Amino acid sequence: MAIITLTTDFGEKDHYAGTIKGEIYSELPDAKIVDISHSVSPFNIPEAAYIIFNAYSSFPKGTIHLIGIDSELNRENKHIALKLDGHYFICANNGIMSMICAEIVPEKIVEINIHDKIQTSFPVLDVFVRVACHIARGGTLEVIGKATDTIKPIRDLVPFVNEEKNQIIGSVIYIDNYGNVITNIKRKFFKDIGKGRSFEVHARNYKFTTIFNKYSDIIDFDIPREKRNVEGKGIVVFNSGNYLEIAVYKGNPDNVGSASTLMGLNPRDTVTVNFLDK
Amino acid sequence: MAIITLTTDFGEKDHYAGTIKGEIYSELPDAKIVDISHSVSPFNIPEAAYIIFNAYSSFPKGTIHLIGIDSELNRENKHIALKLDGHYFICANNGIMSMICAEIVPEKIVEINIHDKIQTSFPVLDVFVRVACHIARGGTLEVIGKATDTIKPIRDLVPFVNEEKNQIIGSVIYIDNYGNVITNIKRKFFKDIGKGRSFEVHARNYKFTTIFNKYSDIIDFDIPREKRNVEGKGIVVFNSGNYLEIAVYKGNPDNVGSASTLMGLNPRDTVTVNFLDK
Amino acid sequence: MAIITLTTDFGEKDHYAGTIKGEIYSELPDAKIVDISHSVSPFNIPEAAYIIFNAYSSFPKGTIHLIGIDSELNRENKHIALKLDGHYFICANNGIMSMICAEIVPEKIVEINIHDKIQTSFPVLDVFVRVACHIARGGTLEVIGKATDTIKPIRDLVPFVNEEKNQIIGSVIYIDNYGNVITNIKRKFFKDIGKGRSFEVHARNYKFTTIFNKYSDIIDFDIPREKRNVEGKGIVVFNSGNYLEIAVYKGNPDNVGSASTLMGLNPRDTVTVNFLDK
Numbered sequence: 001m002a003i004i005t006l007t008t009d010f011g012e013k014d015h016y017a018g019t020i021k022g023e024i025y026s027e028l029p030d031a032k033i034v035d036i037s038h039s040v041s042p043f044n045i046p047e048a049a050y051i052i053f054n055a056y057s058s059f060p061k062g063t064i065h066l067i068g069i070d071s072e073l074n075r076e077n078k079h080i081a082l083k084l085d086g087h088y089f090i091c092a093n094n095g096i097m098s099m100i101c102a103e104i105v106p107e108k109i110v111e112i113n114i115h116d117k118i119q120t121s122f123p124v125l126d127v128f129v130r131v132a133c134h135i136a137r138g139g140t141l142e143v144i145g146k147a148t149d150t151i152k153p154i155r156d157l158v159p160f161v162n163e164e165k166n167q168i169i170g171s172v173i174y175i176d177n178y179g180n181v182i183t184n185i186k187r188k189f190f191k192d193i194g195k196g197r198s199f200e201v202h203a204r205n206y207k208f209t210t211i212f213n214k215y216s217d218i219i220d221f222d223i224p225r226e227k228r229n230v231e232g233k234g235i236v237v238f239n240s241g242n243y244l245e246i247a248v249y250k251g252n253p254d255n256v257g258s259a260s261t262l263m264g265l266n267p268r269d270t271v272t273v274n275f276l277d278k
Numbered sequence: 279m280a281i282i283t284l285t286t287d288f289g290e291k292d293h294y295a296g297t298i299k300g301e302i303y304s305e306l307p308d309a310k311i312v313d314i315s316h317s318v319s320p321f322n323i324p325e326a327a328y329i330i331f332n333a334y335s336s337f338p339k340g341t342i343h344l345i346g347i348d349s350e351l352n353r354e355n356k357h358i359a360l361k362l363d364g365h366y367f368i369c370a371n372n373g374i375m376s377m378i379c380a381e382i383v384p385e386k387i388v389e390i391n392i393h394d395k396i397q398t399s400f401p402v403l404d405v406f407v408r409v410a411c412h413i414a415r416g417g418t419l420e421v422i423g424k425a426t427d428t429i430k431p432i433r434d435l436v437p438f439v440n441e442e443k444n445q446i447i448g449s450v451i452y453i454d455n456y457g458n459v460i461t462n463i464k465r466k467f468f469k470d471i472g473k474g475r476s477f478e479v480h481a482r483n484y485k486f487t488t489i490f491n492k493y494s495d496i497i498d499f500d501i502p503r504e505k506r507n508v509e510g511k512g513i514v515v516f517n518s519g520n521y522l523e524i525a526v527y528k529g530n531p532d533n534v535g536s537a538s539t540l541m542g543l544n545p546r547d548t549v550t551v552n553f554l555d556k
Numbered sequence: 557m558a559i560i561t562l563t564t565d566f567g568e569k570d571h572y573a574g575t576i577k578g579e580i581y582s583e584l585p586d587a588k589i590v591d592i593s594h595s596v597s598p599f600n601i602p603e604a605a606y607i608i609f610n611a612y613s614s615f616p617k618g619t620i621h622l623i624g625i626d627s628e629l630n631r632e633n634k635h636i637a638l639k640l641d642g643h644y645f646i647c648a649n650n651g652i653m654s655m656i657c658a659e660i661v662p663e664k665i666v667e668i669n670i671h672d673k674i675q676t677s678f679p680v681l682d683v684f685v686r687v688a689c690h691i692a693r694g695g696t697l698e699v700i701g702k703a704t705d706t707i708k709p710i711r712d713l714v715p716f717v718n719e720e721k722n723q724i725i726g727s728v729i730y731i732d733n734y735g736n737v738i739t740n741i742k743r744k745f746f747k748d749i750g751k752g753r754s755f756e757v758h759a760r761n762y763k764f765t766t767i768f769n770k771y772s773d774i775i776d777f778d779i780p781r782e783k784r785n786v787e788g789k790g791i792v793v794f795n796s797g798n799y800l801e802i803a804v805y806k807g808n809p810d811n812v813g814s815a816s817t818l819m820g821l822n823p824r825d826t827v828t829v830n831f832l833d834k
Binding site: 014016017021022029041077 | 281283314325328329333334337341456491492493497499503515517528529531532533
């Protein structure tokens, strides 16, 4: 039986996620339901796009990813189902899939048309669950929708490069639980443009000239622990998703502070990389 | 194997919910445990009543719903187990079941009497789990309790109607993750009293004369997107649970604001509907 | 198939926990994954130690507990796997296991050495999941590490006793979801030192001379409900984990206040018990 994952902005408190699970188990008693996140900020499509992009490929091929963010059906917000990289995705065509689709070409996209005249204020329950169960039972996308090839884009998906090819102008796309500041500059992009040149990463009035492999690379273990003075210190890494990330060593937004809180960096803020002539 | 759902005020951080799950799996290795919510506000019975009422019926018949809110046993707070609508519920008799029982007559209610002299500060673990596993194994309610017919009520379960039958005086019973303001006025009640008359919904100094089918019905899609000016605008709908709800289009309590934060509406606040003579 | 539990500081929003689950299901389709907590405060080792200690033993023997807090590998932060009390634990050797190991001697501890030259900023995914799956498949600890006997300690694990044996100087180790203040003074320790003497529990300028069995023991049920005046009143209990806990009857940090917020008690604060001569 296929895995069905849930990524929503339902929050942790309300009954919405429980209701979805109940409906799925009612239809498919042997389903394996996995929560990816219910704490996407309400209606925050870029956050949802980042989360599902970074989670989906850890799951086995054939997994069905149900994404419930800003999913009310109207003439500007259609429901789609995709097959991509061996996975299935069900969501509104509101930009959520643009991050994945920018890197991997979908095998098939359909615009869901099983609604007819359903007027529903809870389409994740009334439409997406039905589509997920259909796919889990081995049904094809053609049966529940008509082929389309339009994926709605979101802003700031990829960074800009200047004409001289010596500057990347990126932007912050996500702040994680540690207050780490994640940009849209990916490792491969950085290497392709940088070609091994020295560089400066600029974010507000902070400047970094090194990109570490992991957070604790900032520590000089030969210095006694009490003289190190690294907690709260800024650092740049390529994170586990290969994004250029500005972090603070052992950051915690609630007390010692984090890259986001200490440097005042928020989604959509600009982060630039200047490559230096050899 | 039956599904066992959990609805508690344990929060997301502490070990309490994990402990409950561990105990259930120790007794019933094949149990299917589903979290409905662990983020009910501490000791908030009306919230718990609303959440379990709106979640339970999505699950298959035979599901066992364990509800851990204000469940310490004392002479004013007894433990009960119910069969209702083909589902089982285990909780304290503190008002949590009053919302469901107002609509559906229980098939059986027992006051749990397996405690004898157990002095426990964690009855969800020591009593409710044991009862849930008993039921999951096919045990009857009679074995773990003695029949009762008393369900403790909560306030503001149903709205009032004036003598002239042209006004409903309801109240706010829940604020959801989007800051939507949910009242105790249900669609059927509204229709029965209103009999198709025009109406005004009043909440604080806000007035609404339309009830939409879904949130985006407030949009006039013929107006260009940038001129619409609907984000943050108040709207009334009957929500997916058929409650009259005051919402804000794409509300988010943390930034743009929500119906609750923008209009200053909180649980127990009054919302009235005036029906207009034809 | 063994249960794999997760205790991390990943938070509820990011994709990290979902990614871990996806990887486990990819390797072990029949695994049963149980979340204990993803809301440990970032890098808070004492919190994690308390949570896993109080949760693990509810699970069946053979359960594999994966703990992802401050787990980046470096020369001062090694990865370990333990067998203890019939359970398996995988974590960094950063103090997380010190609370359990202070009470129960591990059957085996190994320092994980499957990394070789893996440079990873997400070791929970790249190392711990692999070890968990190895154990779940019946693999031995010897294969993935070399024996060690060093468990890194944390501060304030056990309270102090003065020379005269009439004072316990304990400290706050955890604040739970209800704002209850949990100390490192355990029931058995208290009894061993107190030997039945009268006592005073001191925390800041508050003094308590009774330890209740459960929270509602503070209520005199013979007084009419409206005259009781107990909500928000301080109380001392031995909690479900047998820790001396300072609570507030029906406390809620977000509104009426809790023991932590009302008394200003925080982790590491001192709580003393003075035993009185007979």
